[in-house]
Amino acid sequence: MITNTVALLGMAERGGFAIGAFNVYNLEGTLAVVGAAEEAASPAILQIMAESISREGRPLASTCLEAASSASVPIAVHLDHSSSRDEIERWLESGLKSVMADGSHLEFEANMEFTRDIAEMVHYNDGVVEAELGRLTGAEDGLTVPEYEAKLTDPTQAGDFVAHTGADALAVCIGNVHGRYRSEPRLDFERLEAIRDVVSAPLVLHGASGLDEDLVRRSIELGVRKFNVNTEVRAAYIDSLAESFSATESPELVVVMERAVDAMQSLVAAKMRLFGSASD
Numbered sequence: 001m002i003t004n005t006v007a008l009l010g011m012a013e014r015g016g017f018a019i020g021a022f023n024v025y026n027l028e029g030t031l032a033v034v035g036a037a038e039e040a041a042s043p044a045i046l047q048i049m050a051e052s053i054s055r056e057g058r059p060l061a062s063t064c065l066e067a068a069s070s071a072s073v074p075i076a077v078h079l080d081h082s083s084s085r086d087e088i089e090r091w092l093e094s095g096l097k098s099v100m101a102d103g104s105h106l107e108f109e110a111n112m113e114f115t116r117d118i119a120e121m122v123h124y125n126d127g128v129v130e131a132e133l134g135r136l137t138g139a140e141d142g143l144t145v146p147e148y149e150a151k152l153t154d155p156t157q158a159g160d161f162v163a164h165t166g167a168d169a170l171a172v173c174i175g176n177v178h179g180r181y182r183s184e185p186r187l188d189f190e191r192l193e194a195i196r197d198v199v200s201a202p203l204v205l206h207g208a209s210g211l212d213e214d215l216v217r218r219s220i221e222l223g224v225r226k227f228n229v230n231t232e233v234r235a236a237y238i239d240s241l242a243e244s245f246s247a248t249e250s251p252e253l254v255v256v257m258e259r260a261v262d263a264m265q266s267l268v269a270a271k272m273r274l275f276g277s278a279s280d
């Protein structure tokens, strides 16, 4: 059944767990996430990158909305990392009621104004908004310590930011990175705790691919209610395709797709168990 992100995050808050938000790029990814959610009796978020929706458009959005509606467990559909007011407005009209308004490339004040403006529009359309404070990098390499720290979420700004913007969830930067971690992931839990003390909205951690059980557990204890997982699901898909096409006989395409769905589905179901959202 289709539901909204705030309802899911509320469910996670009450249950002391987190929801997995998995980026999908096509039908196989969508089937894998919904299949995993049904297998693990878990809620989930189907997440579409702004970049992929600008290429694949309405068919991809419709695929996700239809898959969520016909699922036997609660599923929300979320637009990930959009910095464009027009884009967000267009997709709200097409039924994507959960969006990330990403103003993290802007200075603090400008990010606050951008996010507040989008939040007003989204709330007017009965939607929900995730915002980001700080700036998530692909990897921290090449930055000096002060440069790196300047990109982390500042707990002294976080309370005002959420109160002023009306954001329904806040993505934090505490050492998490997009893509693969080049060394052992290290999360700044002191910072996370300080953010949680001033922000009552649910917290979101992007770059959850590669986080082990201890890091995930501690993050949940400190208020993270949504983990974004992209890299690992994408890798499961690509590895499965590579394996199918490296066989000496060229396989049937339906078999190739089925294997790819299975590979992503087992990865996603394992994440749901790790995040505590599974009830199987």
Ligand SMILES: [Zn+2]
Pocket: 081, 136, 178, 206, 207, 228
């Ligand atoms: Zn992200």
